[in-house]
Amino acid sequence: MSLIADLKTKAKEIKKQLAAVYYVSKDSRVGFLPKAIIALTILYALSPIDLIPDFIPVFGYLDDIIIVPALITLVIRLIPLDVWEEAKDRALAEPIRLRKNWTFAIIFVLLWIVVLWWLGSIVYTIVK
Secondary structure, eight states: OOHHHHHHHHHHHHHHHHHHHHHHHTOTTSOHHHHHHHHHHHHHHHOSSOSSOTTSTTHHHHHHHHHHHHHHHHHHHHSOHHHHHHHHHHHHHSOOOOOOOHHHHHHHHHHHHHHHHHHHHHHHHHHO
């Protein structure tokens, strides 16, 4: 298989796992810490803005290839195995379909602007 075909296969698997992670977040047997990490995982995966922009060759996709699977792995380790298995089965039976939502995208952009401004002010204070 080619590299592109391998990446497409991995991307499909990550999408299935993200759906399962979403269903895990709805389970009452899951504690606060895993739910907080799930929220971070889903928000990062759905964010239209990445830590490293995708247009940067090679490095642009590294955050998607490393960060999202690492967060999913962390979630899996923090929850009971039976909860994960049930969520995977539900994700296969009931795939999640997202529609385009401009309000959601604008909120994300504004959130990233606030975070970058905050980080910039911290760096400015340190350097000053």
